[in-house]
Amino acid sequence: MRRVPLAWLNLLHEKTRLLIAITGVAFAALLIFMNLGFRGALIQTTTMVYGQLNAEIILMSPRTLQISATTPFPRERLYQAAGIEGVERVMPLYVSYLLWRNPETRISRAMFTYGVNPQDPIFLMPELQSPEATKQLERPNTVLIDIRSRPEFGPQTIGLETEAGRRRVEIGGQYSLGGGFAADGTLIMSDQNFRRFFSPRTLETVDLGLIKLASGTDAQRIAQAMQARLPADILVLTKEEAIAHDRTYWLQTTSIGFIFGMGVVVSFVVGTMIVYQILFTDIRQHLPEYATLKAMGYRNPYLFRLVLQEAFLLALMGYVPGLIIALGLYQLTVKATAGSLPVSMSWERAVFVLSLTVTMCGVSGLISVRKAIAADPADVFR
Amino acid sequence: MYLEGEGDAMTKPGNRFFAPENPLSNSLAPIKDELAVQIQHLNFAFGKGDLCKQVLFDISLNLPKGQIVILTGPSGSGKTTLISLIGALRTVREGSLRVMGQELADMRNADRVRVRQSIGFIFQSHNLFESLTARQNVEMAVELLGRFKSKRDQAEVILTQLGLADRMDHKPQALSGGQKQRVAIARALVNHPPLILADEPTAALDKQTSREVVTLMQTLTREQNCTVLMVTHDNRILDVADRIINLVDGQLESDTNPDAFINSHTYKNSKHDDAKMFIM
Ligand SMILES: Nc1ncnc2c1ncn2[C@@H]1O[C@H](COP(=O)(O)OP(=O)(O)O)[C@@H](O)[C@H]1O
Ligand SMILES: [Mg+2]
Numbered sequence: 001m002r003r004v005p006l007a008w009l010n011l012l013h014e015k016t017r018l019l020i021a022i023t024g025v026a027f028a029a030l031l032i033f034m035n036l037g038f039r040g041a042l043i044q045t046t047t048m049v050y051g052q053l054n055a056e057i058i059l060m061s062p063r064t065l066q067i068s069a070t071t072p073f074p075r076e077r078l079y080q081a082a083g084i085e086g087v088e089r090v091m092p093l094y095v096s097y098l099l100w101r102n103p104e105t106r107i108s109r110a111m112f113t114y115g116v117n118p119q120d121p122i123f124l125m126p127e128l129q130s131p132e133a134t135k136q137l138e139r140p141n142t143v144l145i146d147i148r149s150r151p152e153f154g155p156q157t158i159g160l161e162t163e164a165g166r167r168r169v170e171i172g173g174q175y176s177l178g179g180g181f182a183a184d185g186t187l188i189m190s191d192q193n194f195r196r197f198f199s200p201r202t203l204e205t206v207d208l209g210l211i212k213l214a215s216g217t218d219a220q221r222i223a224q225a226m227q228a229r230l231p232a233d234i235l236v237l238t239k240e241e242a243i244a245h246d247r248t249y250w251l252q253t254t255s256i257g258f259i260f261g262m263g264v265v266v267s268f269v270v271g272t273m274i275v276y277q278i279l280f281t282d283i284r285q286h287l288p289e290y291a292t293l294k295a296m297g298y299r300n301p302y303l304f305r306l307v308l309q310e311a312f313l314l315a316l317m318g319y320v321p322g323l324i325i326a327l328g329l330y331q332l333t334v335k336a337t338a339g340s341l342p343v344s345m346s347w348e349r350a351v352f353v354l355s356l357t358v359t360m361c362g363v364s365g366l367i368s369v370r371k372a373i374a375a376d377p378a379d380v381f382r
Numbered sequence: 383m384y385l386e387g388e389g390d391a392m393t394k395p396g397n398r399f400f401a402p403e404n405p406l407s408n409s410l411a412p413i414k415d416e417l418a419v420q421i422q423h424l425n426f427a428f429g430k431g432d433l434c435k436q437v438l439f440d441i442s443l444n445l446p447k448g449q450i451v452i453l454t455g456p457s458g459s460g461k462t463t464l465i466s467l468i469g470a471l472r473t474v475r476e477g478s479l480r481v482m483g484q485e486l487a488d489m490r491n492a493d494r495v496r497v498r499q500s501i502g503f504i505f506q507s508h509n510l511f512e513s514l515t516a517r518q519n520v521e522m523a524v525e526l527l528g529r530f531k532s533k534r535d536q537a538e539v540i541l542t543q544l545g546l547a548d549r550m551d552h553k554p555q556a557l558s559g560g561q562k563q564r565v566a567i568a569r570a571l572v573n574h575p576p577l578i579l580a581d582e583p584t585a586a587l588d589k590q591t592s593r594e595v596v597t598l599m600q601t602l603t604r605e606q607n608c609t610v611l612m613v614t615h616d617n618r619i620l621d622v623a624d625r626i627i628n629l630v631d632g633q634l635e636s637d638t639n640p641d642a643f644i645n646s647h648t649y650k651n652s653k654h655d656d657a658k659m660f661i662m
Contacts, residue, residue: 003525004518006511013513292509295471296569297499297526299492377498378471380505381462381581 007309010282018317021278025318026325028271029357033326035263036353037333037343039251042260044342045180046250047243052124052177055091056219057226058242059209062235065253066246068112068182070095072205077234081209084226086217091120092206094194098187100169102154103162109152111164112183113143115194122210123188127175136172137190145171148178148340149185165197178340181256209234268360275314276364279307283372294377303372311365315358322357323350417480418577418609419445419468424477426463437463439632441477447576450600450610452620452640455629461613464629465579468611469501470494482576499526502570502608504580504599508562510554516541516565517550523569540568544598560591564598571602578603580612589618596622620644 011018049067050058059081063071078090094115099108116122118137127133128144136142143164145156154162160171164187179186191203211226213219219238227236237245251257283290290303330343426438437460445451453461466472467479467486473494474487484497510519517537524533541550544564554562563583570578583599584592600622603610612623620626626643628636636643 002530004514004521006514006522009513009518010511286511288507288509289511292503292505293522294495295469295498295503296523297495299495378466380503380509381466381469381471 007306008313010286010306011310011313014282017278017281021275021314022318022321024274024278025271025314025357025361026320026322028267028274028360029319029322029353030325030329031267031270032264032353032356033322033345033349034329035260035267036349037326037330037345038341039257039260040346040349041333041341041343042181042250042256043247045178045340046182047246048178048180048342050239050243050246053093053210053239054121054124054212055210056213056217056239057211057223058237058239059211059226059230060207060235060237060242061233064207064235066182066249067095067208068097070207072207073209073233075204075206077230078206078209080230081211081226081236084222084229086213086222087211088214089120089212091117091122091210091212092191092203093122093208093210094191094198094201094203095207096194096198096201097183098165098197100153100185100187101163102152103160104154105152107152108163109184111149111153111185111187112179113187113189113194113197115189115191115198118190120210121212123175123177125175125177127173128188133173133175137188139170139172141168141193141196142170142172142189143193144173144175144188146177146179146186146188147174148176148338150338150340153185167197169197178342180340181250184340264356268356271357271360272364275311275361276367278314279311279364279368280371282310283307283368287371287375288380290372291375291377291380294375295380300373303375304369307369307372308362308365311361312358315361318361319354319357323353416446417444418447418449418482419443419611420478420480421468422478424467424474424479426460426467426472426474426476428463437632438467441632441634443627443634443637445609445611447609448604448607449624450603450622451612452623452626453611453613453629454615454620454626455635456631459629460632461629462581465581465611465613468577469503469579470497499573500575500577502573502575502578504563504566504570504578504583506582506585508554508566510562510565510569512554515551515553516546516557516561516568519554519565520569520572523572527573536572537568540572540602541565543602544568558591560587560595563587563591563595567595567599567602571606571608574606574608576608578608578610578612580610580614582613582615584614584616584619592616592619617644 046066059077061071061073075092078092081087082090096113097110098113100111101108118134133144136144147156149156156171156174158171158173162169175188177186189197195201195203213222223236223238230236293303327345330345333341333343421441421443424438424441425436427434427436429435441464453464455461467474468481470481470486470489477487479486481497482500486494486497514522520537520541521533524536529536538550541547544567546561546564546568549557549561557565584595587595596619599610620640620643623640626638626640627634636646638646
């Protein structure tokens with residue numbers, strides 16, 4: 001026969017308080033989930049484009065912060081890199097923001113624009129692999145539009161004409177990429193159009209240099225060789241390093257990473273305080289009983305376990321609804337942002353938040369348990 | 383479960399009862415094995431230095447096994463302090479205090495906890511867990527000794543003996559004051575401790591319930607040959623005692639049988655009415 005489950009029964013005894021406690025823990029867990037979710041989505045969206053780039057090595061200026069905040073460098077460097085063994089192809093990529101007018105509301109918003117040589121297989125998106133896409137790219141004043149651009153940019157119908165950067169522009173095709181936190185929408189256009197739209201910018205300086213390697217080569221090793229060969233005004237990164245470079249920028253240099261990190265910390269502290277309050281009240285109310293247990297001959301470790309068990313049970317009971325609501329809100333976020341904010345649950349995050357929730361309750365348990373330990377058995381006789 | 387007596391104890395038959403004519407004498411002290419509690423020259427003070435307040439003065443007292451003893455005296459005279467010392471709830475620093483043969487003076491806390499496991503405590507307030515049923519509250523005491531297999535039966539037997547057979551699965555909220563106190567008594571008795579300490583167990587009960595509760599306690603402890611030390615102001619229940627000890631200002635004032643006690647106090651306090659006489 002097992003022990004009387006005193007921790008469990010104590011919690012169940014006061015239904016209202018239990019409900020408040022569960023709500024508090026669930027809320028804290030939910031807040032942590034949302035913060036981590038946004039943070040994860042931010043990292044994912046800002047680096048998502050790299051996954052669609054058909055290159056193993058990326059050249060950029062050392063002053064480039066991330067893909068949407070670049071400092072152009074001379075195109076000359078690309079040709080220098082092309083001479084290195086193992087390099088199959090070098091491709092310039094131009095990026096900039098273009099004011100796109102919604103033809104229905106006549107309100108202009110900034111679109112993130114990629115300029116490419118139509119002959120370069122820069123993107124991996126299936127929509128761009130067709131000859132039709134290349135043909136459309138080659139037409140003057142014609143762009144391809146990202147169907148994951150926010151609806152505020154207006155209709156994305158092929159053939160639609162509107163104004164961008166004070167020029168007439170026609171939608172020649174569609175693709176699906178997503179702009180992440182940095183861009184509400186994206187366009188792809190030819191380098192020639194890019195030159196027109198962003199005049200007086202020329203094609204002599206590029207924002208990113210994409211390097212396609214011959215199959216069976218070691219990107220890491222070639223990148224090192226390239227860095228050694230090129231002048232110091234160029235940063236040579238493998239694709240993984242470029243992703244890490246952008247991620248570091250977002251998480252460490254902008255306030256965004258800090259804000260979400262702070263959000264997690266604040267949720268943790270608030271959760272700890274709520275659980276502490278609940279456990280402390282519970283202990284205070286049961287102090288005569290705890291003193292009685294000690295008078296009867298129960299030892300401190302028993303009380304210690306009892307309080308920690310209560311804390312652990314609260315953690316589990318609060319975590320589950322927190323997780324379920326978080327899953328719902330994640331879906332809602334994806335829907336509300338038309339997929340441009342891909343908040344999604346991972347096992348790692350679910351386990352991480354569970355451990356944070358347990359720690360949160362454990363810490364409150366450890367703080368409040370002192371009160372139970374301090375119960376003087378002599379106080380039972382008054 | 384019973385604590386071991388000291389190995390060197392002799393088995394000379396002694397007076398089972400304290401000589402009433404000479405209550406404060408220790409010369410006729412029976413040998414240790416016959417005694418549940420043996421107190422010699424016990425002093426106790428709260429606080430230290432300037433704030434030091436002595437509460438018990440040179441108490442010497444023996445409680446033979448199986449005796450039901452009532453401890454009475456004015457409020458603040460040190461009754462609670464005395465039984466919390468006997469109950470190993472406070473540290474004895476001056477004098478000697480043996481419970482079931484174990485010297486409590488300067489005993490380590492861990493050892494005191496072990497001594498407490500062989501004592502049944504009954505308090506003025508029942509101190510039952512509101513979240514547990516009567517049965518579970520009693521089982522908590524059995525679990526302390528690790529008897530998980532028999533705990534249910536033990537709890538049921540004792541609760542039935544206390545007339546709570548149909549109340550076992552009720553929580554304290556659903557029980558009357560008398561029933562709650564009976565559950566508390568069941569919890570104290572379920573392990574058959576050799577010593578029961580009770581501090582005003584009937585203070586919160588009405589006259590009739592007090593009587594019932596005390597009679598049950600008397601019957602069960604007699605069956606178990608258990609020593610009982612009970613603090614009470616309730617003069618209606620004095621007759622259950624074998625012996626009445628009166629404590630005044632931290633000193634033993636008298637130690638007699640109930641009849642003698644009532645007579646002497648009625649005589650002394652003839653001008654006062656009965657209800658007042660023990661409360662003072
Ligand atoms: N924890 C304590 N600290 C200091 N003084 C105490 C404490 N407990 C009791 N006393 C004092 O000790 C004296 C005896 O108290 P107590 O043993 O409770 O008496 P009784 O139970 O006979 O009413 C009283 O004067 C009381 O104020
Ligand atoms: Mg008292």
